Amino acid sequence: SAEYCITMCRHGESEWNQKNLFCGWYNANLSKKGHEEAKRAGKAIKDEGIKFDIAYTSVLKRAQDTLNHILEVSGQTKIPIVSTWRLNERHYGGLTGQNKVEAVETFGEEQVAIWRRSYDVPPPEMEPEHPFYDDILNDPIYKDGPPREKFPKTESLKLCIERSMPFFYSTVIPQLKKGKNVIIAAHGNSLRGIVKSLERMTPEQIMGLNLPTGIPFQYRLDGLFRPIGTMRFLGDEETVTKAIEEVANQTKKK
């Protein structure tokens, strides 16, 4: 039966990843390191000789800039790029803009771990008084959705999956079926959602999975779009291992 391959990449480190702030739908820029990571991701793609037919990304610039670096470095800027809010990071609600270590000090390690990694417990809602409420709601990047009355105030991973996977199945999968080579440049949690769905992971299994910034990974998929083997990271093993550990340690005091 048919076999498919899909490549994904979490954006490079953002300025808010660097400051260890909950980011969600805040439109943070890549940090200097993030730009470097994205270029290195492009180099890994180039070295493997991977050519894409179409690219998908979120409406957030950290993901778009990462994709652009990858396509530039690997010499394939002419391919179509589709951007959608459905691939955005999960909305971090009232936590948006808070320091992750300070959140642990305020709410306790257990509560913050639940907000960050539980499957279906969303963080507290973003209230209209929140410093970034208006900026996010009125940003023209959301002119094509979500509609005002459905605009998220917070999202669990489950809620994120409920708006990302319909897009994935209706738009990305048909491209794979046509034999197209696809890359998705997105976010820690929006990609964890796709990984959970592809791998049919339980809520407990996905809790333990953290994706590193700026390191592309690939799945081979069988005819029913089930993974053949585990995800394969592109790049040297040392970089990959170190990056995964860093994400896991974000709420530990240094």
Ligand code: DG2
């Ligand atoms: C991070 C993920 O998302 O945070 O929103 O702070 O991938 O867009 O940098 P990204 C954020 P954690 O769930 O790992 O705390």
